[in-house]
Amino acid sequence: MAHRSEDVMRRTPARADALRNREKLLDVARTLYAQKGAEVTLNGLAKQAGFGVGTVYRHFPTREVLLEAVIADRFDALQALAEELLAGPDPGGPGLRRWLDVLLDNLTEYRGLPASTLAAMHDETSHLYQSCHGMRAAAARLLRAAQDDGTIREDLDVSTLLKLSNAVALVTEQTGRAAKELLPFLYEGITPRS
Amino acid sequence: MAHRSEDVMRRTPARADALRNREKLLDVARTLYAQKGAEVTLNGLAKQAGFGVGTVYRHFPTREVLLEAVIADRFDALQALAEELLAGPDPGGPGLRRWLDVLLDNLTEYRGLPASTLAAMHDETSHLYQSCHGMRAAAARLLRAAQDDGTIREDLDVSTLLKLSNAVALVTEQTGRAAKELLPFLYEGITPRS
């Protein structure tokens, strides 16, 4: 009965200063990501932010967790966009394509983001799983609308669609320049035959 | 006129013992790759093979170069297969699909292979560029045959085709399980409309 309360739920610091420190760390991390891609080091972050290393590790026990914290709100924004498009005038094929474009832009903004996204999709223990799940659900409804439209193949599910998008993003990441030339073939592949 | 001979052409050691050492290192490296993916360390390789670190660095100045040396012959094998298929009974669509299947198997064997492949394709300074280029040329002829067949879209070039394949391989790499479910959409995307 007596549940050991400390084991789970380690998300928000209890003390006000700790919460401020966490915000500050995220702020510096965002700047570092923008500067040097995903080559952000936990030691480097500590030095840059003027904290002890242990403090960084208390908030973000691993590099992955840090990246996840930084990009979680992006997923939330994508979810919001999907719902917005669903309520808009073109919830079908056009809406989905618009959403995929924005998704691609987001995925290619930070190096390492597609890898984290794919990991989050398949690992329920990931801290990113929640945001990712919400986004996926919204994307599923958008996909459903496009399929009712007849503009997207019936045998395509959200997971596969997201994997395909991340595939394009991964190539973009590796080749440097944007791999937008892959998109036509992606779109062609998910469109039904006459 | 007097060309400084040491600058380029650093491929094959001049002394017999050095060449044996190089072979030995490659052998151990292959074993390590098979065991623990691409998490092979140059220091670790030195220790495992019983050489000084400097020796490893003399032969393989970076982790990339080592991986490239290990996988160069795979590219050669893929080139050979392409030429074999071209000379075979079904050089068109079936030949290309067969080749793509083998390509995918190769790309997903070692973690980190798709990334190196994509890098090699776009970086002429890469040591892998030669092998990659030969493979690409053979693949181009195979693609050409399939296009003459009418089974593959005319507006698809080899670079894009290889990028698409690597995209699938990258997702497979990230998700752990094979992403073969992406293949139908890939094939659909590169097939011409009625």
Place this chain on the structure above:
DNA sequence: ACCTGAACACCGTTCAAGT
């Protein structure tokens, strides 16, 4: 020509000691 291994600057990670 080639090999060795100590040396350096870095990384992730832990943990006793402080407030």
Place this chain on the structure above:
DNA sequence: ACCTGAACACCGTTCAAGT
């Protein structure tokens, strides 16, 4: 409850010294 920073094992990389 939280923060600190020294400490440890590791990594990539270099280079004087040996054969």
